[in-house]
Amino acid sequence: MFNVECLNTHxxxxxxxLTEHKPHICILTGxxxxxxxxxxxxxxxxxxxxxxxxxxxxxxxLYKSILKCKIKEKELNFLLIELEMISESILLGTIYxxxxxxxxxxxxxxxxxxxxYIFGDFNAKHTTxxxxxxxxxxxxxxxxxxxxGNFLD
Numbered sequence: 001m002f003n004v005e006c007l008n009t010h011x012x013x014x015x016x017x018l019t020e021h022k023p024h025i026c027i028l029t030g031x032x033x034x035x036x037x038x039x040x041x042x043x044x045x046x047x048x049x050x051x052x053x054x055x056x057x058x059x060x061x062l063y064k065s066i067l068k069c070k071i072k073e074k075e076l077n078f079l080l081i082e083l084e085m086i087s088e089s090i091l092l093g094t095i096y097x098x099x100x101x102x103x104x105x106x107x108x109x110x111x112x113x114x115x116x117y118i119f120g121d122f123n124a125k126h127t128t129x130x131x132x133x134x135x136x137x138x139x140x141x142x143x144x145x146x147x148x149g150n151f152l153d
Contacts, residue, residue, distance in 0.1 A: 008039075031056075047060045053098055097120070126142045
């Protein structure tokens with residue numbers, strides 16, 4: 001996961017990451033206006049969703065060897081895909097939660113009966129996670145994790 005804080009100004013950084021490390025999946029948050037017209041990267045397929053502000057947006061870059069993938073949910077600042085693996089399918093998502101707003105729990109709740117992984121910039125703080133203080137978003141995420149049996153890793 002890479003919070004690029006405006007992809008258009010960090011294209012070279014992403015290109016170096018992809019070229020040198022060849023990750024199968026690269027999750028980007030803070031894509032900014034590039035989420036409307038995602039740049040192409042050799043050997044990668046890019047999926048993106050626009051932001052509600054100039055700092056948001058989310059994208060997932062999939063290496064050419066990943067063939068079975070479909071978009072499950074796509075809303076502003078949120079993208080969820082289903083990857084078909086050999087023995088099961090998993091949901092993989094990326095999210096940007098603008099400061100002062102709450103995560104889209106209605107979207108996260110659609111995943112509750114399936115193994116899923118959400119990566120992103122939640123702009124959330126909670127003392128349980130080693131932060132000096134908790135904010136509203138952090139408290140809501142903490143409570144959601146506790147009530148659903150999900151966990152933060």
